[in-house]
Amino acid sequence: MYPTLKDFVDKIFIVDTTLRDGEQTAGVVFANQEKIHIAKMLDEIGVNQIEAGIPAMGGAEKEAIKSIVNLGLKASIMAWNRAVIEDIKNSIDCGVDAVAISISTSDIHIKHKLKSSREDVLDSMSKAVEFAKSKGLYVSANAEDASRSEMDFLIKFAERARECGADRLRFCDTLGILDPFETFSKIKTIRDSVGIDIEMHTHNDFGMATANALAGVRGGARYVGVTVNGLGERAGNAALEEVVMALKIIHNIDLGFKTKKFIEICEYVANASSRQIPIWKTIVGANIFAHESGIHADGVLKNPTTYEAFSPDEVGLVRQIIIGKHSGSAAIKSKFNQFGIELSKEETKLILENVRNMSIQLKRPLFDKELMYIYNDVQKILNKGANLAV
Numbered sequence: 001m002y003p004t005l006k007d008f009v010d011k012i013f014i015v016d017t018t019l020r021d022g023e024q025t026a027g028v029v030f031a032n033q034e035k036i037h038i039a040k041m042l043d044e045i046g047v048n049q050i051e052a053g054i055p056a057m058g059g060a061e062k063e064a065i066k067s068i069v070n071l072g073l074k075a076s077i078m079a080w081n082r083a084v085i086e087d088i089k090n091s092i093d094c095g096v097d098a099v100a101i102s103i104s105t106s107d108i109h110i111k112h113k114l115k116s117s118r119e120d121v122l123d124s125m126s127k128a129v130e131f132a133k134s135k136g137l138y139v140s141a142n143a144e145d146a147s148r149s150e151m152d153f154l155i156k157f158a159e160r161a162r163e164c165g166a167d168r169l170r171f172c173d174t175l176g177i178l179d180p181f182e183t184f185s186k187i188k189t190i191r192d193s194v195g196i197d198i199e200m201h202t203h204n205d206f207g208m209a210t211a212n213a214l215a216g217v218r219g220g221a222r223y224v225g226v227t228v229n230g231l232g233e234r235a236g237n238a239a240l241e242e243v244v245m246a247l248k249i250i251h252n253i254d255l256g257f258k259t260k261k262f263i264e265i266c267e268y269v270a271n272a273s274s275r276q277i278p279i280w281k282t283i284v285g286a287n288i289f290a291h292e293s294g295i296h297a298d299g300v301l302k303n304p305t306t307y308e309a310f311s312p313d314e315v316g317l318v319r320q321i322i323i324g325k326h327s328g329s330a331a332i333k334s335k336f337n338q339f340g341i342e343l344s345k346e347e348t349k350l351i352l353e354n355v356r357n358m359s360i361q362l363k364r365p366l367f368d369k370e371l372m373y374i375y376n377d378v379q380k381i382l383n384k385g386a387n388l389a390v
């Protein structure tokens with residue numbers, strides 16, 4: 001039998017970076033109180049590590065990270081740093097237990113952004129990792145733009161990081177340019193060569209952030225970086241709710257998250273970031289459990305598993321049967337049943353015709369009130385017919 005994802009992993013840790021990469025979404029700013037509230041919610045639902053921000057920014061950012069540390073949450077609190085000792089000192093000031101130490105490993109970044117050399121990159125990373133380890137911190141050595149880095153150099157970087165005491169390597173698909181096959185192969189190569197723990201940090205530029213994160217897990221990564229609602233630079237990161245639910249539902253790997261609270265945290269972050277959840281958003285969009293098409297509604301009314309991958313209450317949502325242009329008679333009957341009205345076959349047929357016409361005219365589904373107007377009209381037509389017959 002083909003092996004399942006479960007065969008590849010013993011434990012998966014979720015690292016949430018809503019407060020760092022999520023807030024790097026162009027134009028997004030969380031108030032400090034919002035950061036604190038988000039951290040509490042992330043901890044409550046089961047996130048293992050919270051990347052709380054960038055202490056090198058100073059001021060309010062540092063204050064927020066200190067306040068999050070002082071909450072005494074179960075989750076590890078990580079701060080993001082460049083491979084710069086001064087940045088790490090700022091993180092130590094905040095009292096975090098873990099640091100992400102980042103430096104680019106691709107030649108494009110090394111040449112054009114850092115204006116440096118591969119040797120300098122290894123040197124800066126080694127010094128920064130050794131410094132952080134000497135202060136008793138958990139360390140993730142982050143390879144920025146790892147996906148565009150030459151594999152031999154990336155392996156060298158991972159080996160050096162491990163020698164300096166790094167606890168894991170963060171593999172960043174900074175521009176979201178990988179597909180799941182490439183991701184799997186790269187992560188497997190690094191794992192097989194170096195054996196260091198790996199965190200996937202994936203971006204959604206081609207809509208593959210979650211798929212790539214899971215492909216990385218299949219390749220041997222045990223840490224997955226995510227953000228609530230998939231916030232993050234440009235097209236965003238792998239979404240927390242997608243990764244956790246995909247593991248649970250598709251791969252039968254239950255991380256024990258309080259998924260019923262997903263809608264609460266997703267709505268909170270949507271409001272705090274002023275980035276509303278699109279109704280078609282995976283997992284938590286309002287339309288994920290809304291059924292209008294007659295065949296779907298009929299199936300769901302008979303048994304929800306016909307058209308739902310999981311039950312809406314698993315993520316705090318509710319099922320809706322929408323009455324509109326594409327409805328069929330089963331949905332109409334069920335709807336009126338909720339109003340306490342048992343429709344005859346003839347009534348159902350006439351109501352459905354009217355629903356279709358009205359919905360086409362209005363270019364939208366119908367409200368309950370409008371359905372009752374149609375019902376009353378249909379009664380009049382049917383009664384007239386009966387009177388004529390007498």
Ligand SMILES: CC(=O)SCCNC(=O)CCNC(=O)[C@H](O)C(C)(C)COP(=O)(O)OP(=O)(O)OC[C@H]1O[C@@H](n2cnc3c(N)ncnc32)[C@H](O)[C@@H]1OP(=O)(O)O
Nearest residue numbers: 024054056057081082083084102103104113114144174233
């Ligand atoms: C892919 C990512 O998401 S990486 C995280 C990106 N996040 C952010 O940038 C948000 C927070 N950033 C900031 O507040 C600021 O950029 C700071 C505090 C980090 C640095 O600010 P400044 O000192 O004013 O520098 P500025 O932002 O203009 O430029 C970045 C500098 O860091 C260097 N740098 C960039 N990445 C790294 C790194 N990983 N390690 C070491 N140096 C780095 C750049 O080469 C540049 O150096 P230069 O001034 O010698 O050319």
Ligand SMILES: O=C(O)CCC(=O)C(=O)O
Nearest residue numbers: 021102142144145172174
């Ligand atoms: O270096 C990191 O930790 C991650 C930086 C980042 O967000 C990215 O490369 O996409």
